[in-house]
């Protein structure tokens with residue numbers, strides 16, 4: 148706590164991913180005192196633990212920006228702290244402690260399932276778990292996720308491509324099948340994301356599919372040649388192959404049932420779809436015929452939901468927002484609704500993937516965080532300024548420290564980062580991460596407490 152600071156407003160941000168960090172930056176720029184509470188020891192959210200590990204330049208650039216943000220004397224950081232009932236502290240505790248507004252930037256931590264028939268045997272995963280695993284986020288880093296030889300990836304977005312990348316280049320399975328409900332022209336990933344798997348792509352299968360689906364596509368004014376161009380463009384920049392994995396798509400296939408025997412996946416049953424044209428959009432329609440994909444692992448890459456265990460109510464996988472906000476920004480509501488009383492939580496705001504789950508890249512989360520901060524500023528300006536935010540924080544910190552001795556401050560993060568850098572050099576790797584919270588806490592000097 149810095150007695151030199153004279154900020155009239157005090158805000159808690161829950162979640163230090165891109166949305167929370169950029170929101171903190173904007174609030175601090177306007178003289179607001181901010182405290183970030185983050186579940187993970189390290190800041191960055193999915194920028195640290197989601198973006199594919201080999202995108203070192205992008206990750207490094209973002210880390211630098213986050214360092215800069217956290218270096219502001221107006222911003223405090225408590226890592227290794229989960230805010231929710233049953234966690235370290237609740238949003239209601241924070242409000243009672245004197246934080247004038249809360250900005251929820253917790254991302255999309257809930258798991259979305261399709262609700263398919265059948266059991267969920269071993270070998271069925273959600274992409275988020277695998278992504279956290281290979282990005283070495285505790286506790287996922289040290290859990291085991293057995294992968295078979297033939298893997299169905301349900302979904303055709305960027306996250307599917309990242310998981311395919313891992314399966315093709317790291318796990319080196321025999322076959323990866325991306326299952327698409329729609330046709331070849333309805334992919335949701337960026338071409339650039341396909342270069343890691345392009346050399347393993349089964350072009351002959353694509354050509355056979357395009358020939359078979361050509362008449363239907365043409366009847367919908369879709370150009371099969373354009374689809375071929377989309378799938379083959381990444382070949383020009385393809386990384387050299389490191390496995391014999393066959394990577395292919397299964398178009399117009401709606402997953403219906405996971406087949407299992409003795410607790411293990413033995414296949415994925417899909418229903419054949421056709422496309423119909425609904426205005427400008429091609430929509431899938433089930434044909435009532437079914438087939439079986441011979442796979443032993445199924446990974447859902449269908450986006451995430453917000454965390455149902457957090458203290459806010461959800462509707463349609465998202466926290467409920469005020470439909471007619473008091474502080475809209477660009478026509479968007481950043482305000483959380485209390486559905487029980489059907490009125491706004493007047494001091495709780497939402498940003499990033501916590502506001503709209505699984506939408507957009509880091510740039511979108513940044514923009515959303517900054518806009519949400521603007522909404523919070525609008526609200527703060529309706530309040531009387533605080534007499535002494537620092538005194539309030541000092542009292543909060545003393546009490547908080549008593550109950551949360553393993554909270555990680557930004558000074559301690561520096562020590563962790565220096566040690567990880569030294570470990571990277573020692574191991575001759577570009578990036579090194581400790582894979583358990585205990586190891587991280589230990590190098591930051593929490594040894595006695597951890598033991």
Ligand SMILES: Cc1cc2nc3c(=O)[nH]c(=O)nc-3n(C[C@H](O)[C@H](O)[C@H](O)COP(=O)(O)OP(=O)(O)OC[C@H]3O[C@@H](n4cnc5c(N)ncnc54)[C@H](O)[C@@H]3O)c2cc1C
Pocket residue numbers: 161162163164165166167184185186187190191192193194197198199202228229230231234252253254255256278306309454457498499500501506507508509510511512
């Ligand atoms: C697999 C994958 C790959 C991606 N690759 C790219 C890419 O290459 N380029 C790109 O630009 N974007 C990429 N993105 C998108 C980008 O990561 C997101 O747009 C962005 O991280 C969303 O930011 P956020 O702050 O809303 O949420 P998150 O990044 O999820 O951050 C949420 C933060 O909240 C914390 N938190 C959660 N619950 C609590 C709680 N109860 N209490 C306290 N803290 C909590 C978490 O610890 C985390 O730090 C990728 C996303 C995924 C899933």
